[in-house]
Amino acid sequence: MHKLDRTDTRLLLALTEDPRSTIVALAEKLGLSRNTVQARMSALDASNVLHPFDRRINPVALGYPLTAFISVHLQQQQLGTIVEKLSDIPEIVQAHGLSGTSDLLVRVVCTDADDLFRITGLILECEGVERAETSLAMGELIPFRAKPLLEREQNA
Amino acid sequence: MHKLDRTDTRLLLALTEDPRSTIVALAEKLGLSRNTVQARMSALDASNVLHPFDRRINPVALGYPLTAFISVHLQQQQLGTIVEKLSDIPEIVQAHGLSGTSDLLVRVVCTDADDLFRITGLILECEGVERAETSLAMGELIPFRAKPLLEREQNA
DNA sequence: CGGGGGTTGCACATTCTGCTCTATCCAGCG
DNA sequence: CGCTGGATAGAGCAGAATGTGCAACCCCCG
Numbered sequence: 001m002h003k004l005d006r007t008d009t010r011l012l013l014a015l016t017e018d019p020r021s022t023i024v025a026l027a028e029k030l031g032l033s034r035n036t037v038q039a040r041m042s043a044l045d046a047s048n049v050l051h052p053f054d055r056r057i058n059p060v061a062l063g064y065p066l067t068a069f070i071s072v073h074l075q076q077q078q079l080g081t082i083v084e085k086l087s088d089i090p091e092i093v094q095a096h097g098l099s100g101t102s103d104l105l106v107r108v109v110c111t112d113a114d115d116l117f118r119i120t121g122l123i124l125e126c127e128g129v130e131r132a133e134t135s136l137a138m139g140e141l142i143p144f145r146a147k148p149l150l151e152r153e154q155n156a
Numbered sequence: 157m158h159k160l161d162r163t164d165t166r167l168l169l170a171l172t173e174d175p176r177s178t179i180v181a182l183a184e185k186l187g188l189s190r191n192t193v194q195a196r197m198s199a200l201d202a203s204n205v206l207h208p209f210d211r212r213i214n215p216v217a218l219g220y221p222l223t224a225f226i227s228v229h230l231q232q233q234q235l236g237t238i239v240e241k242l243s244d245i246p247e248i249v250q251a252h253g254l255s256g257t258s259d260l261l262v263r264v265v266c267t268d269a270d271d272l273f274r275i276t277g278l279i280l281e282c283e284g285v286e287r288a289e290t291s292l293a294m295g296e297l298i299p300f301r302a303k304p305l306l307e308r309e310q311n312a
Numbered sequence: 313c314g315g316g317g318g319t320t321g322c323a324c325a326t327t328c329t330g331c332t333c334t335a336t337c338c339a340g341c342g
Numbered sequence: 343c344g345c346t347g348g349a350t351a352g353a354g355c356a357g358a359a360t361g362t363g364c365a366a367c368c369c370c371c372g
Contacts, residue, residue: 003217003219004217004218004219007349009218012213015209016208016209016210016213019208019209020201022327022328022329022360023328023329024327024328024329025328032350032351033350033351033352034328034329034351034352035350035351035352036349036350036351038329038330039349039350045176047217048214048217049213049214049217050175050212050213050214051211051212051213051214051299051300052172052175052212052299052301053171053172053175053212054172054300054301054302054303055207055211055212055300056206056207056208056209056211056212057168057172057205057206057207057302057306058204058205058206058207059302059305061159061160061203061204061205062160062165062302062305062306062309063159063160063309064305067252069252069254069261079297083297083298086298087298090304090305090307090308091305092298093298093300093301093302093305094296094298094299094300094301095296095297095298096223096225096293096294096295096296096297097293097294097295097297098225098291098292098293098294099291099292099294100289100290100291100292101289101291102291104297105225105291105293106298107300109305133256133257134256135254135255135256135257135258135261136254136255136256137252137253137254137261138252138253138254138255139252139253140250140251140252141235141239141251141252141253141260142239142242142243142248142249142250142251142262143207143208143250144207144210144211144249144250144263145208145210145249145250146210146213146215146218146249147210148246149215149218149220149246149247149249149265150213150218151246152246153218153219163318178329178358178359178360179359179360180358180359180360181359188319188320189319189320189321190320190321190359190360191319191320191321192318192319192320194360194361195318195319
């Protein structure tokens with residue numbers, strides 16, 4: 001993974017403040033030449049520093065106002081096939097493998113409580129899934145953010 | 157919240173496939189006029205359909221290879237002040253209020269195990285926090301995605 | 313029938329982009 | 343010490359994209 005230097009983080013910060021700003025605007029803002037910014041941007045695009053655009057889409061706008069986290073306990077030998085099956089469920093928007101008391105943390109979005117019930121059912125149907133504990137998300141109290149990390153990098 | 161129609165979702169899909177494509181390119185791809193795309197994009201920007209650019213930044217590239225989820229139990233009356241304090245910790249990149257057995261699901265990034273230990277310490281220090289259960293993320297088995305939801309919208 | 317919203321086509325001046333070439337600066341190395 | 347590679351800056355150019363304004367159109371709804 002391409003390690004970022006101070007210029008890169010400044011670039012990312014500027015982008016965070018205005019995601020649609022042009023290269024020249026960025027260059028001016030950061031006191032760099034247009035060429036430099038362009039080179040950095042290409043490098044960022046090419047590397048895997050940036051997640052796909054998906055991440056910026058708010059599922060609420062897509063008609064899925066409810067978010068839930070489901071802790072899944074499973075037979076670990078089956079992890080691979082289970083993840084494959086879960087991938088087929090569109091409402092599952094993310095899943096992390098975990099160490100600790102549960103094996104999988106699944107994030108789902110849904111239209112309402114009935115929908116959530118249906119989806120947990122789908123998860124429980126998978127062979128190898130032993131238990132699933134659902135927690136409804138009551139709000140994103142701290143929205144995802146990388147800004148504080150970027151700013152710390154600045155001052156370092 | 158602005159409800160998205162089929163044109164919007166097609167636009168978002170196209171953007172997901174190429175986040176840096178220009179307005180004209182999008183227009184051509186979708187068979188729409190440049191004006192239309194431009195209008196839609198402005199609307200999307202103005203509404204809260206899109207999360208900030210932050211979300212696309214991979215903390216690994218920033219030097220935080222470890223991710224952990226921490227389930228926090230707390231005195232609910234103190235929720236507000238606790239969230240405020242947690243906001244001051246840069247490594248906390250996200251937090252959701254939960255219904256269910258725990259009150260708060262906190263997502264942290266860190267450089268190594270010691271760093272994680274330090275951060276859990278910071279969380280436990282907050283007044284009103286009763287318990288914190290840490291689970292290390294072993295991998296993002298299903299990376300965040302909105303694409304399946306968008307595609308479903310297409311065919312609906 | 314008369315809007316209003318969304319869409320379209322067109323045109324204009326301005327700005328941005330991608331690309332190339334050159335030159336400078338600096339750190340690392342033989 | 344001199345060389346080399348990498349990052350940066352400056353300039354220039356043709357082509358493309360952008361922002362903007364405007365008139366027209368279609369279609370659904372009241």
